[in-house]
Amino acid sequence: MDPFQIQKPPTQFDVAIVGSGAGGGMAAYTLAKAGAKVVLLEAGGYYDPADPKYITQLKWPWESPRRGAGTTRAFGDFDAAWGGWDIEGEPYTTAKGTEFHWFRSRMLGGRTNHWGRISLRFGPDDFRRRSMTGVGQDWPIGYDDLKPFYDRVDRLIGVFGSVENFPNEPDGIFLPAPKPRLHELMIRKGARSIGIPVIPSRLSMLTKPINDERGSCFYCAQCGRGCQAYADFSSSSVLVKPAMKTGNVTLINGAMVREVITDPATGLCTGVSYVDTQTLQEVTIKAKSVVLAASAGETARLLLNSKSSRFPTGLANSSGVVGKYINDSTGASRSAFVPALMDRKRYNEDGVGGMHVFTPWWLDNKKLDFPRGYHIEYWGGMGMPAYGFGWGVEALNGMIAARDGSKKPGGGYGAGLKDDYRRFYGAYVGMAGRGEPVPLESNYCEIDPNVVDKYGIPVLRFNYKWSDYEVKQAKHMQDTFEEIIHSMGGIALGEKPGAENSYGLEAPGKIIHEVGTSRMGNDPKTSALNKFQQAHDVKNLFVVDAAAFPSQGDKNVTWTILASSMRTSEYLIDQVKKKNI
Amino acid sequence: MKRRDSLKALSLTGFGLAVGPTEAAVPAPPDVKPLKIPGGRQKFEAERDAKLMAEKFFTPHELQTVTVLSDIIIPADERSGSASQAGVPAFIEFMMKDQPRNQTPMRGGIRWLDNTCTKRYGKPFVQCTKAQQIDMVEQIAYPALAKPDMTQGASFFTLMRNLTASGFFTSQIGIKDLGYVGNTPNQWNGVPDDVLKQYGLAYEERELNPGK
Structure with missing residues (x-):
């Protein structure tokens, strides 16, 4: 058998979906439930967090020879994500003088397997930032268009939180929020004393059961490892599996999609071709419609690689906008030691897999020197020790008096040092800002003319630089972090990041929230997709990941991916019923 | 998915069939015992761990x-x-x-x-x-x-x-x-009362009586 023979299965599917993360999972679920015959293509392997083959939840650090260090997995040995910023045989490049780090998950459910489950709705203002500030881009839809879908996503998937009536932070249909832990009560008290709000977080974890297929949270703090009870949201457990139960979904793992195929006569999609990552065979799938959900980066790559004489600049790209306006969340952080938390009473405070409280954006950008906001995430407490425990004690223990009141220089050894580790355990907190950048045309990804991956598929080259807007926002974050730390009697650790290192602003891509590479809009000259995330140029092509988003708000985008994927999938069904597609 | 899989996959497709000249030019992979992959590990990780352990x-x-x-x-x-x-x-x-x-x-x-x-x-x-x-x-x-x-x-x-x-x-x-006592299924009902008292902290009314 020639491995490069093109295989053509006889079936024609109603819809081919590329990618099984939040967007692809929701599309598969919505379409399959409506009776469509769906083929779901996932470049990575099968994954089920309840199958012992894959379970890392409830393992102890000593079960890893590296004690959970992140040598082969960016977030540690027990993290659920397969893939990372570097995948062997799947390179990407960056243009000189620019920086971008591209995190890819290669597994069923994609990047929904390891994320923080922070499930925030965009607020009304997040859809019209250009109108409000003169920079960036408005969305072609508003909050009212998505609200019914947010509501349905809340009910279908489950999210805890609290009704706050907070400006531009719409409340959802919430499960009960877990009570704050001790350090979170201290953060809340301190921050509120200086006018910074701290409210219960909104995470997609089941503090109460919502159906018979999923259990409820048992408070091990390990959602990032994948939950055997399916009590957290991952696309694989919560959307793909139920979708498959309809009998309408053909899941193909190890399917690295090479291009979207179009009919030169009609200009419509006829399917996709992919490389089987195990056998390296080239396979063609026929489908009446194609839905892309491969992630902002991969979706742009796929469109740009799907060139033909009819679409010489790539598919859905007559505007030339595909790849442009890529934008990741900003990120900056600081940690602190809280002397009042030394010598703590021990008890199990694992809680849910993430923060129990957070700070939504609370200020008015009109009064600030940067045009977009950020939210603050918090960590701390008596977590399970892992690789890195105790690291850097020499910078701290010289500042803290021993039990007998004596002070010794930083570092040391022996019984006194051993006691320091015990006393300091659970007395650290940290905070991280996650902010909205201004999407810029000058930040883009394109096809590298010289480089292919191991499948022979041309790779992306990124051109990305933060602007002054983001640097100023990071400076504001750092000032705020110190104020919060001092308000709770903490000692800020390390040097305060300054202008010389852009105030600790993380490199683009490090926050793994990139969006915007085939944005939607009303004008086909400046957008790739219409307001239903349907390609302006190709009516049976849709994008349901965050590539479609003109901006990303000061919120994590997953809940908006889910809501908009549901909306687009229903629009597709409606168009098919009306025989428009 | 990783590492030498492409090479392996290439030669696997030739098994049991006439060996073409291109495939013959690819040396057969060394005959190694199949490795048992521990739960929660990817194949390339299990292989890497086994190799490091042997060094x-x-x-x-x-x-x-x-x-x-x-x-x-x-x-x-x-x-x-x-x-x-x-x-x-x-x-x-x-x-x-x-x-x-x-x-x-x-x-x-x-x-x-x-x-x-x-x-x-x-x-x-x-x-x-x-x-x-x-x-x-x-x-x-x-x-x-x-x-x-x-x-x-x-x-x-x-x-x-x-x-x-x-x-x-x-x-x-x-x-x-x-004294870490977590990593086990349990219920989180908030900070123990004596600890709240020690730190002079209290929950809000709506946290004590959710839904009210």
């Missing part, structure tokens, strides 16, 4: 030095055992192979230590008396106070201290010592 980094002398130093850093006391009792030297050995960037600072640091001890006491570190060893450690255990001729030693000792602490407190002995 040795430390010489017996180096391993002895690491063992003595780790027990000076975390000795046994009334609450728990020492670093070496918790398996710290084996952990450090593994980390040297797992993250090779630490190899030179570690190996070179041990050489620095032996060289300095030979100058000061006429013997490498492990052959010095306990008093001499402590005298030496005092010179390098406090980075901010280290004399100019001791700063490289202080850097090495900091690396040893960090690795020792990480290894000890992620062991069964260390986690028991620390």
